[in-house]
Amino acid sequence: MKTLWFIGLLAIVLPTLVFFAGQLGFLSGKPPQDLGVKDGRLKPPSMTPNSVSSQAKLYPDHPQRGYADIAPFSYSGDGAVALQKISQILRSMPKTIVVTETPDYLYAQSTTPLLKFTDDVEFWLSPDEHVIHVRSASRLGRKDFAVNRTRVENIRAQFLQN
Numbered sequence: 001m002k003t004l005w006f007i008g009l010l011a012i013v014l015p016t017l018v019f020f021a022g023q024l025g026f027l028s029g030k031p032p033q034d035l036g037v038k039d040g041r042l043k044p045p046s047m048t049p050n051s052v053s054s055q056a057k058l059y060p061d062h063p064q065r066g067y068a069d070i071a072p073f074s075y076s077g078d079g080a081v082a083l084q085k086i087s088q089i090l091r092s093m094p095k096t097i098v099v100t101e102t103p104d105y106l107y108a109q110s111t112t113p114l115l116k117f118t119d120d121v122e123f124w125l126s127p128d129e130h131v132i133h134v135r136s137a138s139r140l141g142r143k144d145f146a147v148n149r150t151r152v153e154n155i156r157a158q159f160l161q162n
Contacts, residue, residue, distance in 0.1 A: 029118055029139030035107055037124050042135040050144035051137030052152055070152055072131035073159060079125045080104075082159075083132060086123050089158045096121075110136075110151060117141065119148060 035043055045053045045068030054072035056065045075082035080103055090098050090108045100107040104125040111118050121136040136148035 035122055037105060042122050042124055042133055046137050048142045050141055052148045053135040054133045072133045073156060074131055079127045083125045086159060089155050
């Protein structure tokens with residue numbers, strides 16, 4: 001009987017502690033220091049299933065290549081205009097801030113509403129390929145439950161809509 005009482009108490013206390021840890025910012029993680037474009041590449045996908053990258057194919061032996069693989073954004077016309085359109089979409093998204101914006105690169109941070117996890121989202125304009133590469137990754141946790149893929153596909157849908 002004491003064991004059941006303890007398990008019941010734990011089932012209430014543990015989620016409450018996690019919720020308050022998130023509200024206090026303990027689940028946001030630290031911004032990676034190695035983001036950006038280096039030699040025509042964004043950072044590789046995460047080693048755990050919590051990121052997506054349109055450049056995952058560049059890492060054929062990566063353990064998360066299959067999970068992380070996502071299509072880049074195709075555009076017609078001026079690439080800088082296309083990237084600016086993505087910037088506007090990011091700025092309209094709740095709990096998302098654009099941190100860095102250059103003519104060929106965007107970096108934004110997106111925070112989940114309930115537990116305040118922060119994900120890093122990057123876009124790089126590759127005019128030679130006529131695409132905009134994307135990488136979106138969770139800072140903390142082993143799995144992202146497809147949050148990063150869903151975010152990128154929602155941005156893509158808005159991008160294609162206009």
